[in-house]
Amino acid sequence: MRILILGGTVFLSRAVAVQALAREHKVCCVARGVSGQVPDGARLLVADRNQPGELARAVSGESFDAVVDVATMSLPWVRDALAALADRVGHWTFVSSINVYADKATTGQNTDAPLLAPHLGPTAAEPSPDVDPDVYGATKVASEDAVREAMGERALVIRAGLLVGPGDPLDRFGYWPARFARGGRAIVPDALDQPFQYVDVRDMAGWIVSAAERGLAGVFDGSGPRGTLGGVLDGIASAVGAADLTLVPVPPSVLLEAGVTPWAGPRSVPLWVPPTYLGFTDRDTSPALRAGLAVRPLAETAADALAYERSLGLDRPRLAGLTAAEEHELLARLG
Ligand SMILES: NC(=O)c1ccc[n+]([C@@H]2O[C@H](COP(=O)([O-])OP(=O)(O)OC[C@H]3O[C@@H](n4cnc5c(N)ncnc54)[C@H](OP(=O)(O)O)[C@@H]3O)[C@@H](O)[C@H]2O)c1
Known part of the structure; x- marks a missing residue:
């Protein structure tokens, strides 16, 4: 197949290019080429999607069987890509997010759950999703609608959950293998029965490619099986933890009082989720698993x-987690 990936220089979209090449597809990527490089064997069509008409120019005269778009916070990017390509490709995968759901707290929901109202604003520039998760989710809703409207039965929408693994630019999951490999007394949230799920970026990428090959259509919550944070932290500790590693569970109230934040960011305990957000880490992903997402x-x-x-x-400065000094100071305070 000839696959066009809108992206291809970082994390998921790059992993899709790697998997497509491994299956001997012809791979083109559209990006500016500033975040990284496309994998060897892929062709880069340089375009800045913030410049109207650039994407259309980059793909003119080219033909593709399938498109994969990971546009994050820009409906105009999605619309421009569809205008340039929808009538001449057979299959379109849009990578959305579980941030599309209106109810963030209820666990075990599926793709029938109510969505945020679509955000149609002219977000030509693409800010970080961290700027406002609701604008992010609402922009994904509008983007999904645009993809379905243009592609109909040829559209696959994957609402991705937490993506983890090599190349992750957000430093969240990677905090734990890095921390446990260092050994000693490691703070973990005393919330180990918290529902939790994730998907390895390479598994998601493999599924995206096989879905394009099979012409899989529809809407899926894309993540791994439901589990618990404790189960995942124990699994990481068993796999890569140092011999002297001891997990020190600290109650969420104590962490919050000490100015430690959940989920992500500086001075955080990554992947620990406040109760009001548990719906994000516990979705019914069985349809995706049945439809070929292999973990x-x-x-x-x-x-x-x-x-x-x-x-x-x-020892680099991280985007997420506790520094060694912060953890040491907290442990000393706890006695
Ligand atoms: N990380 C998670 O846990 C998570 C969870 C749920 C959903 N998701 C979704 O998963 C997807 C992740 O995609 P990703 O890992 O490939 O990262 P990404 O940051 O969404 O992809 C960025 C790609 O777009 C290109 N790009 C950025 N600005 C551009 C511009 N102005 N013009 C043209 N291309 C541009 C980048 O290349 P250049 O910079 O080189 O141009 C890069 O290849 C997103 O759809 C995200 O919403 C992620």
Whole structure:
């Protein structure tokens, strides 16, 4: 197949290019080429999607069987791509997010759950999703609608959950393999029965490619099976933890009082979720698993995430987690 990936230079979209090449497809990527490089064997069509008409120019005269778009916060990007390509490709995958759902707290929901109202605003520039998760989710809703309207039965919408593994630019999951490999007393949230699910970026990418091959259509919540945060942290500790690692559960109230934030960001305990957001880490993903999303063992994801962390440097300033000094000070305070 000839596959066009709108992206291809970082994390998920790059992993899709890698998987498509491994299956001997012809791969073109559209990006500016500033975030990284496309994998060897893929062709880069340079275009800035913030410049109207650039994408259409970049793909003119080219033909593709399938498109994969990961546009994050820009409805105009999605519309421009559809205007340029929808009438001449057979299959379109749009990578959306579980941020589309209006109810963030209820666990075990599926794709029938109510969505945020679509955000139609002219967000030509693409800010970080962290700027406003609701604008992010609402823009994804509008983008999904545009894809379905243009592609109909040829559209696959994947509402991705937490993506983890090598190349992760957000530093959240990788905090744990890096921390547990260092050993000693490691703070974990005393919320280990918290529902939790994730998907290895390579498994998601493989599914996206096989879905394009099969012409899979519809809407799926794309993540791994439902589990608990404790189960995942234990699995990471078993896979890559140092011999002297001891997990020290600290109650959420104590963490919050000490100015530690859940989920992500500086001075955080990554992947710990406040009760009002548990719906994000516990969706019914069985339809995706039945439709071909195959998940590798946690031990493999943990080992490969650690290798990636080591390649970046374990002592680097992180986007998410506690620094060694912050953790030390908290442990001293707890006695
Ligand atoms: N991370 C998670 O846990 C998570 C969870 C749920 C859903 N998702 C979704 O998963 C997808 C992740 O995609 P990703 O990992 O490939 O990262 P991404 O940051 O969404 O992809 C960025 C791609 O777009 C290109 N790009 C950025 N600005 C551009 C511009 N102005 N013109 C043309 N291309 C531009 C980048 O290349 P250049 O910069 O080189 O141009 C890069 O290849 C997104 O759809 C995200 O919403 C992620």
